[in-house]
Amino acid sequence: MSAAPIVEPCVCSDVFVTGAAPLTFMGDNLRLTLFVSQRSYDGSPENAVVTKLVGSRSDMLEIAAAIVRGCYTIPGKAERDGERIFLEILEAPAERH
Numbered sequence: 868m869s870a871a872p873i874v875e876p877c878v879c880s881d882v883f884v885t886g887a888a889p890l891t892f893m894g895d896n897l898r899l900t901l902f903v904s905q906r907s908y909d910g911s912p913e914n915a916v917v918t919k920l921v922g923s924r925s926d927m928l929e930i931a932a933a934i935v936r937g938c939y940t941i942p943g944k945a946e947r948d949g950e951r952i953f954l955e956i957l958e959a960p961a962e963r964h
Contacts, residue, residue: 882918896923 884901891898898921902914922930 884917886914888914888916893921896921897927899927 882901883903885904886902888900888902891900898919900916900919902916905913905915907913920927
């Protein structure tokens with residue numbers, strides 16, 4: 868991830884999600900389709916797409932690592948096994964991804 872400052876030249880709305888569809892692989896890039904579970908007009912369950920993220924495999928792995936770090940890091944405590952295992956996968960040779 869870049870150490871450059873984050874700027875928001877226009878307002879970007881937060882997007883709430885409850886799940887993700889299977890990844891779509893597009894050469895060296897992939898698409899992550901995120902959805903929110905809801906009820907359709909007839910009352911049956913459905914998953915409504917709310918956003919799609921497209922990026923390189925390495926960038927998406929960095930984003931996933933940041934999410935895992937945020938979820939598993941407890942201030943003042945050692946990192947948990949879940950983060951350590953994920954980071955080992957992230958640091959594996961590219962041909963394993």
